[in-house]
Amino acid sequence: MVDAVIFDLDGVLVDSEPVWEQVRRGYVAAHGGRWQPDTQRRLMGMSTGEWAAYLSGELGVDRSAERVATEVVDEMAGRYREHVPLIPGADRVVRALAADWPLGLASSSPPRLIDVALAAAGLTDAFRVTLSTERVARGKPAPDVYRTVAERLGVAPARCVAVEDSSNGVRSAAAAGMRVVAVPHGSYPLDPDAERQAHLVIGSIDELTGPAVRALG
Structure with missing residues (x-):
């Protein structure tokens, strides 16, 4: 599950x-x-x-x-x-998944940039937990931020799906024991070892549907 x-x-x-x-x-x-x-x-x-x-x-x-x-x-x-460069469709995906699962945010951005971005996207209320790596001992690729978000959500890491774009982000979520969906940026492809740690690699955030998340369970 x-x-x-x-x-x-x-x-x-x-x-x-x-x-x-x-x-x-x-x-x-x-x-x-x-x-x-x-x-x-x-x-x-x-x-x-x-x-x-x-x-x-x-x-x-x-x-x-x-x-x-x-x-x-x-x-x-x-x-x-x-201008906050929201990825097209990202807000719709977040809202759709928030209807079925509690959502967390594990970001390397400083808290004030997280707040500005979510407010601009109208997504502040979609996430039950948001956390910057500034608030944990180690940044990605260490698992600290993902483990802490899972703990604050009250969910075991093994029962979480993480959505990442970078090699260090994939490594971080995988090290936390989560199943990882990778959405690599076209200009910053995943390193081979990180790609192997992803359970699902998709071409755009629009492909992250409820059935795709359930299939990872």
Whole structure:
């Protein structure tokens, strides 16, 4: 049986990964750092503290990690105030599944960006539990955020379906013991090991139907 469905936010409900890449890439270039070929892949799923430390440390940005986090999130909030790039059909899918299962949200975005995105999409009330990796010890690919959301929903992880787009997100949900639906972004394909951990790979969020979720049980 499937007793709950837990969504990621970035790349699943909101097409924000290209925005994150543009903002962070520009920030690194403006502050003395050097973007690496694998940087975006490594950043996907990291908590705010983790990616800020990565930009400040490994990429050589001439700012403290705390300042990096504040300035980059401020820029993202400004972008979101102008336009939240909701993935077409995502709101309909969430509403349809919320009629049959309690929903959770396990996101690497800071809480204020989660709040802005859900409010703009009209989905704030669709999720019983929302949680940022800022509120747990480790970001994705560690399982902490998924395990905590399941605990707060009162559901065993093995009876949850997680919906993810990134390799680190898939690894996180799988490590938590959940069945994973992967919706990879066209610009950021899954790593082979992550794809093997997904129980179902779909081409768009519209394919995530009630029967598809039940079949995973």
